[in-house]
Structure formats: C-alpha cells, structure tokens
Amino acid sequence: MVNFTPLEMLVIVSTLLEFNPLFQAVKSVKNQSVRDVSFWTFASILTIGGLWLYYGWFINNWPLIIGNSIKLFSALTVLIIWLVFRKKK
Numbered sequence: 001m002v003n004f005t006p007l008e009m010l011v012i013v014s015t016l017l018e019f020n021p022l023f024q025a026v027k028s029v030k031n032q033s034v035r036d037v038s039f040w041t042f043a044s045i046l047t048i049g050g051l052w053l054y055y056g057w058f059i060n061n062w063p064l065i066i067g068n069s070i071k072l073f074s075a076l077t078v079l080i081i082w083l084v085f086r087k088k089k
Contacts, residue, residue: 002062011063021045021074025081034085037078045075 021042028034049071056064 004063008063011067014067021078025074025078028078028081028085032085034082037082039079039082039086042075042078042082046072046079049075 024037028037049068052064053068053072056062056068
C-alpha cells in the first residue's frame with residue numbers, strides 16, 4: 001500500500017478539478033457542436049500532461065502519475081469529441 005503525505009493527498013484531490021474538460025465534453029455531445037471548443041487549448045493540455053506524466057513515471061511519483069493520467073483522460077476525451085463533431089454545423 002502506498003502511503004501519501006497530506007500534501008500529496010491534496011495534489012491528488014485537486015486533480016479532480018482537472019475533470020472540468022469533461023463538462024465541456026458533455027456539453028459538446030449534448031449540443032452536437034464543438035463551435036466554442038479550442039482544439040489547440042486541449043492539445044496543449046494533452047502535451048503538457050503527457051510530459052508531466054512521463055516525469056512522474058520517471059521519478060516514481062504517484063501523485064504526478066495519478067493527476068496527469070486524469071488530465072490526459074479528460075483532455076483526450078474533449079479532443080476525440082472535437083474530431084467527431086467538428087464538421088457538423
């Protein structure tokens with residue numbers, strides 16, 4: 001079992017806020033429109049999250065790994081939805 005310090009727990013819990021892109025994904029699916037979604041914003045979130053995930057994996061830091069896995073999942077979800085609905089008017 002991994003024992004987290006209070007600061008590490010705070011980091012992990014705060015990453016739940018990184019699910020915010022999923023709210024954008026739900027709205028986009030509901031409206032079947034990605035007119036207000038910036039592809040480059042979520043692409044940069046995906047890139048930065050990937051780099052932090054790699055770094056967390058490299059130093060074996062579970063809060064970084066968990067938090068950035070959440071970030072990658074939510075950003076990738078928005079980008080997939082953007083690709084699906086980008087042509088629809």
